[in-house]
Amino acid sequence: MYYLPLLFKLHAELNKRVAKNLILFLGDGMSITTLAATRSYLGQKYGHYGEEIKLSFEVFPFTGLAKTYCVNSNVADSACSGTAYLSGVKANIGTVGLSAAVQHGDCKSQKDGLHSVTGLMDWAQKAAKATGLVTTTRVTHATPAAAYAHSADRKWEADVDLKDTQCDDIAKQLVRGRVGSNIDIVLGGGRNNFLPTKYKDDQGYAGRRKDGANLIEEWIKAKNSLKKSPLFVYNKKQLLEIDDKKYNSVLGLFSADHMPYHLDSPDDYPTLTEMTTKAIKMLSSNDNGFFLFVEGGKIDMAHHETKARKALDETAEFAKAVEAALKMVDPLNTLIVVTSDHSHTMTYSGYNKRGSDILGLSRSNGTDKLPYTTLSYANGPGYKIPNNSQRHNLLLDNLKHVNYTYPSLVPLYRETHGGEDVAVFAKGPWSHLFSGNYEQNFIPHAIAYAACIGPGLTLCNSDFTT
Template sequence: MEFSKRFFVTILFVSYSVFARSIHQNNDQQSTAHFDEKNEDHWRLQAQWTLRTKVFAPLNTKVAKNIILFLGDGMSITTLAATRVYLGHKYKHFGEELKLSFEAFPYTGLAKTYCVDQNVADSACSGTAYLTGVKANSGTVGLSGAVKRGDCESQKDGEHSLTGLVDWAQRAGKRTGVVTTTRVTHATPAASFAHSADRRWESDSDLPNGFQCPDIAKQLVRGKVGSRIDIVFGGGRKNFFPKSEKDAEGHYGYRSDKTDLIREWLIKKINLGVPAKYVYNRKQLMKLNKKENHSVLGLFSPDHMPYHLEAEEDDPTLSEMTVKAIELLDNKNGFFLFVEGGRIDTAHHEAKARKALDETAEFAKAVEAALRMVNPEDTLVVVTSDHSHTMTYSGYSKRGTDILSFTNKLNATDNIPYTTLSYANGPGYRPHDNFIRPSPTLEDLQNINFTYPALVPILRETHGGEDVAVFAKGPWSHLFSGNFEQNFIPHAIAYASCIGPGLTHCSV
């Protein structure tokens, strides 16, 4: 799906321009002046337009037939702000004044992301919170805080296993789907269907010797919730077939138990009378149709899917996977779809800010593509993140400065330029030579793999502990206002869509 300027020239400009012209319809010259930021009326009109949209916006209290939960992994508020400028510079705007597709949603809140045992969350405990409604320990997936990381026995007895949005939607007769740019067995998507005492147990080859816990890939195919998911798109193909075998693209598998879970998944669906298909490239994905393909397993890479900036022609984009999932899931009873832009996080861990911002832009495109396909009156769309990162945005640069370059005010006391974006820790640490900071001007900032400077040396940049933004549009989206615990999110979604064991709109 090709990027268009309509993506970021959002309601802020489209509707605002209509509003401004309606006031000055008889004076074209005066109306034009209101798009000059140096003109005070520009800011008054903009604020008045925003006020009117909020004052006159009706509350939607209908039942949410469809639910789409978008998760930008590691998408901090700093990442959002930087991505606006990244897109603005790319398309000859300033950028700070723009909005990503979901930033135009009518309701916004802040979610607190800490784990039960840790003040900075990982994707496993946070995924458990926003998908099941219960906070958990770091490194654990789909299990309560009573289970410590690595406790295989507690995982096996099932006493502390948690169900969540995917299970609740399935019980309500809705179709379900999971889409991600990471391995489908990675911590975030795994939290939607699996119960694992360690997020790293994606394949049986990852289990310590003697451990008999079912791995995450096996739970997707054999699990009570995983086996009933209708659409699964993402990477991680290697975790589904043996080490001794190659896939159609010549990559070896990673399983030690000699099990071909892809074949098992197909046979299981066929035995249930479900039209099912396995696909592994973009061409096959685009050929899928609702009439013939009721259930689809799409594994498009042996590992994580490639970054958008490095993808090849046969790698589907997040937008394409999202659009196809909605096409296939749409039905009279509704659906629940979970979509993760997972490579925002991996790029930040590598301190590769350019890739992180580009992945965020791709994520926003997927949200926009989904909005064009659904009815906002009966579809609740929630966009959020699981945790932040340590990337900072600083320096007093002039408007229009490339966000991925240097600040254009050299006010460092050592008179050495510095980048607008940097990290508190990570692989981008440069050792000082005789107490002199190395100059980044000697490096190629235009390289997509440029590693941005960090204050503290560490092989892999860490997450941050601050709150993350939550954006909502559709039925009962006003529930997502204010500051709340991350585990509140699925409870509010369940209320709006009348699913799950708790209080719902239908039970009031």
């Protein structure tokens, strides 16, 4: 049945409807190498060789490649890249929601607001759509922050992180900012950035805020003043038991810091799939549709630690969330775009037999007669110190350990990002716009065109409909 994909393409009709609903899935650090390795990781779990399977979004009809560099850096971080694919403007490394006129750490330029940029979250709200944000990181981390905040430094997540208190921190912008305060569903980690130092949360962790503000209480009061029905939740049980008919605004902060890796996660933490499906269910009640931004953020963190097993598992969890979303929406009126912000330095090499353990050793040794792993990194904490001028013998290591740090060539405390293009997958109205190779900041403009939102060229204000 090798010809079936050809038949599907031959008979496929381009969907040129207006996109009522929009979902942007972002696998942080999800390089093309990560995708290829995850196929084997996931496929072998279910008795396949692995290489031949496709992740849920790899069956989407249209794919492309996005160039990820930032204005002043050939390799992107999650802040400048987030600004690109959420607002449509390329930025300087380390900055969020600001044009490249603002240099990293420039509080004065952040405060004057002349160079602030908004994007999909703002455009959707102005079109009276419901909006949501889901992440496995802190909700104030660089990637989610790019959806609603303007910060000259991605690290200014709470007031304690700023030397110059004239600038608003990112948590404050989520609660008090024009865009942040109007997001209907916010689910992720980072609870301590919203609580004062004197306050301990339900897990016993103290807050980080020195200004004394309890932003969770403030969020509830602000939503009530807008005639919303708000609810704050902090564990899986509370999230899953939300009465969708009673509440229409939810702030879920399930961890003091980032949420745990899936392989480490206790039962009282919701999965990315559970957060995504709850968000879609609640946002779907809006007659004007919705925009939902979903980040699988722990892929990136595992790569930074050269913990390849966790990186692949987080990618598999991300694919599950996409699959769950597909079952809940109408593909005729819902545009789903899946992409990444940047790559990593993990490589996939050797000439192993089909079905070999992707997380194991290559079938052959190096010229030094010592083994090497199929997956390795160009740099990072997995550097193995030579023994008597010989490369470390990996047969002495426990590659099955969940926290095993895979070998890296150059010793660094944290592995770096990579600079190559990332894949983009699209399904739904105007998904054919996402084929080819383009700048990363093209993505939100194409989404906005399909949905008739934003101040730029859209389906509803152009003649390019045939």
